[in-house]
Amino acid sequence: MIPADLHQRVGQWMSGVGPDSDVVISSRVRLARNAAGCRFMARAGADERRDLAARFAAALAAVEPPLDYLDLESLSPVDRHVLAERHLISREHADAEGPRGVALSADESVSVMVNEEDHLRMQVLRGGLDLGAAWERAAALDDAVQGRVPYAFDETYGYLTACPTNVGTGLRVSVMLHLPALAMTRELQRVFNAAAKIDFVVRGLYGEGTQGHGDFFQVSNQKSLGRSEREIINNLEVVIPKIVGYERKVRQDICAEHRRQVEDRIFRALGLLRSARLMTSEEALHLLSQLRLGALIGLVSDVDTPTLHRLFILSRPAHLQRLHGRELDEPERDAARADFLRRALGGA
Amino acid sequence: MIPADLHQRVGQWMSGVGPDSDVVISSRVRLARNAAGCRFMARAGADERRDLAARFAAALAAVEPPLDYLDLESLSPVDRHVLAERHLISREHADAEGPRGVALSADESVSVMVNEEDHLRMQVLRGGLDLGAAWERAAALDDAVQGRVPYAFDETYGYLTACPTNVGTGLRVSVMLHLPALAMTRELQRVFNAAAKIDFVVRGLYGEGTQGHGDFFQVSNQKSLGRSEREIINNLEVVIPKIVGYERKVRQDICAEHRRQVEDRIFRALGLLRSARLMTSEEALHLLSQLRLGALIGLVSDVDTPTLHRLFILSRPAHLQRLHGRELDEPERDAARADFLRRALGGA
Numbered sequence: 001m002i003p004a005d006l007h008q009r010v011g012q013w014m015s016g017v018g019p020d021s022d023v024v025i026s027s028r029v030r031l032a033r034n035a036a037g038c039r040f041m042a043r044a045g046a047d048e049r050r051d052l053a054a055r056f057a058a059a060l061a062a063v064e065p066p067l068d069y070l071d072l073e074s075l076s077p078v079d080r081h082v083l084a085e086r087h088l089i090s091r092e093h094a095d096a097e098g099p100r101g102v103a104l105s106a107d108e109s110v111s112v113m114v115n116e117e118d119h120l121r122m123q124v125l126r127g128g129l130d131l132g133a134a135w136e137r138a139a140a141l142d143d144a145v146q147g148r149v150p151y152a153f154d155e156t157y158g159y160l161t162a163c164p165t166n167v168g169t170g171l172r173v174s175v176m177l178h179l180p181a182l183a184m185t186r187e188l189q190r191v192f193n194a195a196a197k198i199d200f201v202v203r204g205l206y207g208e209g210t211q212g213h214g215d216f217f218q219v220s221n222q223k224s225l226g227r228s229e230r231e232i233i234n235n236l237e238v239v240i241p242k243i244v245g246y247e248r249k250v251r252q253d254i255c256a257e258h259r260r261q262v263e264d265r266i267f268r269a270l271g272l273l274r275s276a277r278l279m280t281s282e283e284a285l286h287l288l289s290q291l292r293l294g295a296l297i298g299l300v301s302d303v304d305t306p307t308l309h310r311l312f313i314l315s316r317p318a319h320l321q322r323l324h325g326r327e328l329d330e331p332e333r334d335a336a337r338a339d340f341l342r343r344a345l346g347g348a
Numbered sequence: 349m350i351p352a353d354l355h356q357r358v359g360q361w362m363s364g365v366g367p368d369s370d371v372v373i374s375s376r377v378r379l380a381r382n383a384a385g386c387r388f389m390a391r392a393g394a395d396e397r398r399d400l401a402a403r404f405a406a407a408l409a410a411v412e413p414p415l416d417y418l419d420l421e422s423l424s425p426v427d428r429h430v431l432a433e434r435h436l437i438s439r440e441h442a443d444a445e446g447p448r449g450v451a452l453s454a455d456e457s458v459s460v461m462v463n464e465e466d467h468l469r470m471q472v473l474r475g476g477l478d479l480g481a482a483w484e485r486a487a488a489l490d491d492a493v494q495g496r497v498p499y500a501f502d503e504t505y506g507y508l509t510a511c512p513t514n515v516g517t518g519l520r521v522s523v524m525l526h527l528p529a530l531a532m533t534r535e536l537q538r539v540f541n542a543a544a545k546i547d548f549v550v551r552g553l554y555g556e557g558t559q560g561h562g563d564f565f566q567v568s569n570q571k572s573l574g575r576s577e578r579e580i581i582n583n584l585e586v587v588i589p590k591i592v593g594y595e596r597k598v599r600q601d602i603c604a605e606h607r608r609q610v611e612d613r614i615f616r617a618l619g620l621l622r623s624a625r626l627m628t629s630e631e632a633l634h635l636l637s638q639l640r641l642g643a644l645i646g647l648v649s650d651v652d653t654p655t656l657h658r659l660f661i662l663s664r665p666a667h668l669q670r671l672h673g674r675e676l677d678e679p680e681r682d683a684a685r686a687d688f689l690r691r692a693l694g695g696a
Contacts, residue, residue: 260683264625271623271695277612335608347619 002070002079007322010313011086011108011125016306018128022296023244025176025216025309026125029134029233031142032161032170032224033120036150040162041115046098049115053099056114059148060103063141067103067110072096078327081318087125089113110141117162118170120145129240131173131233139229158225168225173236177243180215180293181250184265188217191243195219200239213282214289214312219243255297266294270303274347278331279338284315288341303345315341350418350427355670358661359434359456359473364654366476370644371592373524373564373657374473377482377581379490380509380518380572381468384498388510389463397463398447404462407496408451411489415451415458420444426675429666435473437461458489465510466518468493477588479521479581487577506573516573521584525591528563528641529598532613536565539591547571548587561630562637562660567591603645614642618651622695626679627686632663636689651693663689 013026034040035052044052057069072080072093080094088111089102100115113121122145124138152160159170166172182188192202203218219240221232254262269290273279279287292308294300313319320336321328328336342348361374382388383400392400405417420428420441428442436459437450448463461469470493472486500508507518514520530536540550547570552561567588569580602610617638621627627635640656642648661667668684669676676684690696 260625260679264686267623267625267696268620271619272616275615275619275622277608277615331608338612348615 002075002082006082006086007314007319010310011088013107013109013125013127014086014309014313015127016304016309018126019130020241020244021128021305023177023179023247024129024240025178026127027129027131027134028126028172028174028176029124029131029138030172030174031120031122031138032118032159032166032172033122033142033145034152034160034162035119036152038119038152041117041119042162044115050099052119053101053114055149056112056120056145057101057103059145060112060114062148063144065105067105067112069101069103069114071099071101073099073101078318078321082322085316085318086313088123090116090121092116110137112141112145118166129175129237129244131175131237135173135229135233165222166224168223169227169229169232171224171229171232172220173233174218174220175236175240177217177219177240177247178215178289178292179217179243179247180289181254182247183215184254184262185250187246187250191246195239195243198235198239199223200236214285216285216289251293251297262293262297263299266290266299270294270300270345273341273345276338276342278334279341280334281316281337284337284341285312288312288315307344311341311344350423350430354430354434355662355667358658359436361455361457361473361475362434362657362661363475364652364657366474367478368589368592369476369653371525371527371595372477372588373526374475375477375479375482376474376520376522376524377472377479377486378520378522379468379470379486380466380507380514380520381470381490381493382500382508382510383467384500386467386500389465389467390510394446400467401447401449401462403497404460404468404493405449405451407493408460408462410496411492413453415453415460417449417451417462419447419449421447421449426666426669430670433664433666434661436471438464438469440464458485460489460493466514477523477585477592479523479585483521483577483581513570514572516571517575517577517580519572519577519580520568521581522566522568523584523588525565525567525588525595526563526637526640527565527591527595528637529602530595531563532602532610533598535594535598539594543567543587543591546583546587548584562633562635564633564637599641599645610641610645611647614638614647618642618648618693621689621693624686624690626682627689628682629664629685632685632689633660636660636663655692659689659692 038052039048060067061069083089083102084091084094086108088104088108093100093113093116103112109125111123122138122141124134126134154160158168161167161170179188182191195202199222200219201222204213221236269287273287288308288311291300291303292305295303295305295308315337317333320333320340324336386400387396408415409417431437431450432439432442434456436452436456441448441461441464451460457473459471470486470489472482474482502508506516509515509518527536530539543550548567549570551566569584617635621635636656636659639648639651640653643651643653643656663685665681668681668688672684
């Protein structure tokens, strides 16, 4: 069972606070690991998977601070999607079959998927730009687990993983950026081109394509091989502040030069959120994104970013279904979403 | 000079009351006349035009109840467009050059253009479906003017006019319909096809094409020759109630079967009107049209149709410029319009 009130709160990392959180939503460190002497997931049979899940569940329950292990096979599809919407498991992991699970810290800053693409996918999330702290927590967890379940490791290649792109450090480092001003002025492509040149890849909120929903973009490293963990993190710590500075500058510029247009967009977003009776996920994300910009540049005073961060997550389909205590079809969800957001934002 | 407070009120015919005014905004009767023994406008020189204007101005000032004659040459372009936006003169008449004018009754139910396409274009407007009353007023005015300035009339063809389509009775009868439900359900084409079969033509709010702005459509007779005035009016009095009944039925149906979608559209319209900082004429008309439907089906309780009718007219470009006491360019007008509508509708 996932906690009964999970659909009413968000994890600490999504609380809207943290370094540079005007532009950086969150920082994420992910390590891919596999148990030594076991077949990778594509080849592992049901018994082997069950055995792996049990070994890792035991190991993860024993680390300090302890993690809660959830057996995904025993959760409803809605609850599994709640976890995916909270960025605690991948959508693939939610929809997969067979013995698999996730271990979570109470504040949701740590989540460890068991039997996803690799036997182990350890993730640490932090609010704002805070890769160093995320890395330290991930490294400590990595050491603690490795003491209990030895990893597949090669002296030449490093950590062995199911997909060659993860071999080596097994590390993926990413930050989630909110770039509404750059999106408004169509300057995003320059950011993406600059990121691509130094081997970073830019994707949307849930990893889909490069078209960010609601102006949210993930920037992550492309290569995990041939560089040390510290190097990978350092590279991102050099690049991200430049993007942050660029977004901040454009926010100032548009407020100075196109104030009416910016106000129009933001107050229209607020007006729609406070009045619509049907709203898709995509539209909600887009409008909340505009409102987040409005709150940060001081145009909208009665909504703060922690509230908006909560609404980003709680208005997603599975969260709404949990709020209503039953499965909802798409028109029902669109109605439930509009009602939820309207009330949360003081609409009529 | 046009009255100083003209931009703050609307004519009696636009006050939102009248028979069947849930669907019929207004009824209009127009008579085209030319002075006997004078050249039509296309051939008349400046002196002849000036002479015609003077003769008709004198005749129109002498009728009972009296009309106010405005010399359009002495009005500013903004004031001329104020008259056009109030449907008292055509846009062509506003933008033309040379001696020309318009005679108006105080309540704006009667307007007579002098030296437009014909020497005289007499118009009577009534709120709702009230063609009989409009026709009686027009006929009385016609008789009164004819007693002072004899018309060009032919025993075979009837009244002679600049354009052959107006020869005969010189009569055009039209009603302005608000058909948001038929527009929403895409059933308008059936209405238009039915109207075309019986020689009626359907156009938009300001006569443009058949694409009505904000779901407003003018239905008028196509032929003025070979039928008596009474026949033309009777035909429209048979057709219009059918369209009215059809629109009413669809309004009921969509409320019963698609209540959420209808509510969503209408409350979004209200939300945008109460929050936007920039708004084009076209969007304002569209949103006010949705709101008018909302008020009529009882969804929106704090806005009534008389208020909406006022806003339709007062939010047009020339009215806004008069409100601000100066010429405004398009972005300024869009800002002024958004501000005006937001305040009028209780927005923040």
